[in-house]
Amino acid sequence: MPILAKWYDFRDLGNAIGALQDQILDWGAPDWVPYVVSGIIGVVGILLWLLVSQIIFIWIERRVIGLMHNRIGPNRVGPMGLLQGVADAIKLLLKEAITPRATDTILFWAAPIAIFIPAMVVFAVIPFGEGMVLSDLDVGVLFFVAIGSINTIAVFAAGWSSNNKFALIGAMRQIAMLISYELVQVFAILGVVIMVGSMRMVDFVEWQSGNDVWMFAIQPLALVAFIIAGLVEVNRSPADISEAESELIAGFHTEYSGIKFGFFYAAEYFATFALCGVIVTLFMGGWTLWGLEEWVPGFLIFLTKLYAVFFIFIWARGTLPRLRIDQLMAFSWKFLLELMFVNILVVGLETLIWREGGYDAATVLPIFAAINWVLAIGLAIFWARMLGHGTASSAGKRATLTQELGAIYYEGAGTPGA
């Protein structure tokens, strides 16, 4: 049986699925049967991975944040608290999902589902390994962007239907933020798309492994902008402005409890995993690691990178304060968007030179990388200076120390609300 021989090739689970498809065709089934069967296997596999990852990462996030907080973190449920995620999930399932009286009941129930579905659907286009992409769309990255913005509708539905002012403010903030950062995200992706010349997710990985370089070495600016835009999109600190615990209690899901809250919680994790997956695919070489993918299963390499990126998000959450909504918007419109324009222009020119000149990738890419790094750092510093950051007046300042009782040291500098 050829299928059995291929099952053992764990480097790539796609092999096994392919073998299964061949086997089903051998049995004389119509064409659509292997397509559906492999699709269902993929969906179930991805969902299982998501749930397991989420439950483990609830524990990891809480432990890591605990370490950053100088405390232990959950350590009671199971060995080292490993079952904390399971306990959380059971708790959320068993708790009463309260529906406040004055809510718009249908929307109130629809919102958690509406946020959950797109968060899962995105994984259809993410290539976990060679041949391990559920739906190898020609416009995969566009699909990610499109689906990623659907959750705004759900957030707004949640905020509106809750009949709670905190929830409504949170929802309005989410929409305002998303409009600002969707542009940045798309432009960041555009730079990569121009260079690769394709929108298929698999092509990004193959381009990077073919040229032996990770995209973030060539386009650092795009990566940084993409991560920041992604943080806003998935609503994680320091851009968790629509939840904003210290201001809005829990933002758009203030009124949600039980499993309905659980859906929001899970969807946030799923969206973050998807974002990490896209970052790894676009900027960090996907499932490849300079030949190591010949020896280690590609999906393990992919997941390792994904979790490493996720760790950055946890780190940011444990470290950074939250911006105010207008500051976050200004950061997008006044800073990131301009840098992205420049990035697209430069990358476009480079790609043009490369294609028209017919140069060898090994010679031009290091030059491009050097130019882009210098440009990224220089532009970021220059533009921040232009906006009045990084100057003496914007720097932190210790309090003045004095012995002179009753003296007044007020200078009145600085503009209100700056």
Next chain:
Amino acid sequence: MTLKSEPYVINVGPQHPSTHGVFRLRLTMDGEKIIDAEMIIGYLHRSMEKLAEERTYTQNIPFTDRTDYLAAMTGNLAYVMAVEKMMEIDVPERADWLRTIMAELQRFASHCMAVGTFANDCGTWQTPVMHMIRDREKILDLFEMACGARLTTNYMRIGGVSRDIPPEFLPALAVLLKDLPKRVKEYEDLLLNNEIIIARSRGIAKLTPEEAIAYSLSGPMLRGSGVAWDLRKADPYAAYDKVEFDIAVGTNGDAYDRFAVRMAEMLQSLRILEQCADMITEGPIHARMSTSTVQPVGDPVAPLVIRPPEGEAYARIESPRGELGFYIVSDGGIAPYRFHIRAPSFINLTPLKKMTVGATIADAVVVLGSVDIVVGEVDR
């Protein structure tokens, strides 16, 4: 085209993550902008001032733990100073040193919470406050060593302190004093120069020195507005006239400056503590009282019931939150005839409307954090 919109009312508190207790702020909003703010207090009112009229002078000391529950030592100190002033008791030198040590430790601990929760209000996800609680815990351990309690210390007594520090106290303090400056440096690196904290708090809730004085603010609120005023220097009590320290002042009068002043005061507290640890003298820790005021005859060193002469007294100290004053009227009985607390948290709240109107809800939270209220003291 302009869309029709109308203002709406939003209740921040009494149950809200950022109201530091059960403070309620009723905001009238136009979108994200605050057009009116109303403070509603009283959710933690325990009628302390009235209750104190029914209890003896010594029994009132635990009440002062529970007004400003983040700074029990300074609450104790201000109260016993008022009674001592009325009875004209001279406190022994060692007791003065112990009081100074405890008050400064308490100031550091209280500022830890103030700065930590301020950072929380700026949106850090608990990290600075957790680190600062670690340092506060070490100070509370010292309190536990000295008086057995950590939060509601009940340490000061009329005429001195309740008990002497154990021999291991000063070595433990020395260890702490070696450790804490490094920690404060760490917080300065993390918070004081943090771009986002600066963006969130600079220029927010500005008060000019004239306004600050007109609102009779005190403590870091007043010093943040650039007025170099500190009762430890202006009206020295305990052993503050024997130690050297600087007054920290801000120059802009905004939320950031109040926060910076607190950070600087933490270092000054450590400076005072170092001097206290060197200069502390041996001797009695409690004054002997004349038996005429001690009823019934009782122990002249640690009397349970005292009868101050008829009269009134006001004693004030620089608590971590500002000028904490106790005004006590005696009719010659065993309990005060009138007992009034000038609570700095309460008075520092008065300009809140001025500071929040025109700002956004996100700013309002930062402003409230920069005032550093303790609702137990606001409501009493």
